Amino acid sequence: MTRFIAPLLFGLIGAGILVWLGIWQMQRLEWKQGVLAEIEARISGDPEPLPVMISPEEQRYQPVELSGEILPGEVRVLVSQKQIGAGYRIVSPFRTEDDRLILLDRGFTRDEFKDTPRRIGPAEVQGNLHWPDDRNSATPENDVAANIWFARDIGAMAEELGTEPLLVIARATDPKDPEIDPLPVDTSGIPNDHLQYAITWFSLAVVWLIMTAYYIARQRKTGET
Template identity: 60%
Template sequence: MRRFIGPLVIGIAGAAVLIALGVWQVQRLQWKEALLADIEARIAAEPVALPAAPDPRADRYLPVRAEGVIGAEELHVLVSTKTEGAGFRIVTPFETEGGRRLLLDRGFVPDEAKGAERRTGPVAVTGNLHWPDDRSSATPENDPGDNFWFARDLDQMAAALNTEPVLLVVRQEDPPAPGIMPLPVDTSGIPNDHLEYAVTWFGLAAVWVAMSGYLLWRTARRTT
């Protein structure tokens, strides 16, 4: 019997650890789903007036409606969509009726339309405030000189367009802007891989139990 104790203890301990990790990922999945549901509710809430001093934490995803004037200057941010492929986000200055200048993410244009003329001037905008986190360790540096941007770095964009470092992402322009497809804020960019992690840990636990059982079977055969 002593020959069985070691494999049995290792088998039980390993399975317990792997199952615990799987259960933890299920709990994380429930937490993330609740968080995403809360964010989606905030995104879809009734629009309000632009806050006097938007806060990156408290006002992230805040729905806003504002009237003002879209400037003619543009920043072109490289982006790819599932339906349209590669193209550019169009970011412009937006001067509100109260005289504030913000960054306005108007949406997507295909690569061949980057240099096309677009409607500017007076507009009513409905959208969401956002402080995007587009940059990763693999993201190239922006090239403001050639107006080629890889990430929406708000401080750098605000300096280029002489605006506040506040971004309003368009859901709707009134009147509409022909040729621009809005890319409104949503939760698609927030990772939620906890289900895959849970399946992985539970799968490893099953393999561990099977291997432990096989080891015990081999041990039993050697003792007979």
């Protein structure tokens, strides 16, 4: 029997580590769900005035209501929508009633409407401040000359449209442009894979125990013969 102690301990310790990793992922899941709930509450909270001093970490997702006018000019950011295909986010300059010029992400338009004249002029906007992180190592450089952007680089967009480096993503615009569908901020793009990770670790623990039992059974059978 003593020859089975080492593989048995190896199996139990290995399974215990895997179970611990699964429990840790479940704890991370609970933490992440709390973070997402806070973000959702922030997104749908009461509107606040546009900040004078910009602090992205503190002001991210801040709800705002704007009165003013959408000005001519736009930046088109290439995106894709499920069941629709390729299209563009339309980012326009917006002049607030207190004469501030900011960026307004109006939403998504299909590729066939990219050159359609947009509605400009007086508008009421409900939306959220955001500092999107669209760029990674594989993101191409923006083709400013052709007005094809691959990331919402706030500084570059503000320079192109002559605004402050402050972006509001519209939830609703009144009056609405019929060819633009708002793409409001939400938590769907924030990864939360902890449950899948936990299931993986727990499954590996079960497999580890099965393989340990199989190994011991084979060793026992070999010893008997």
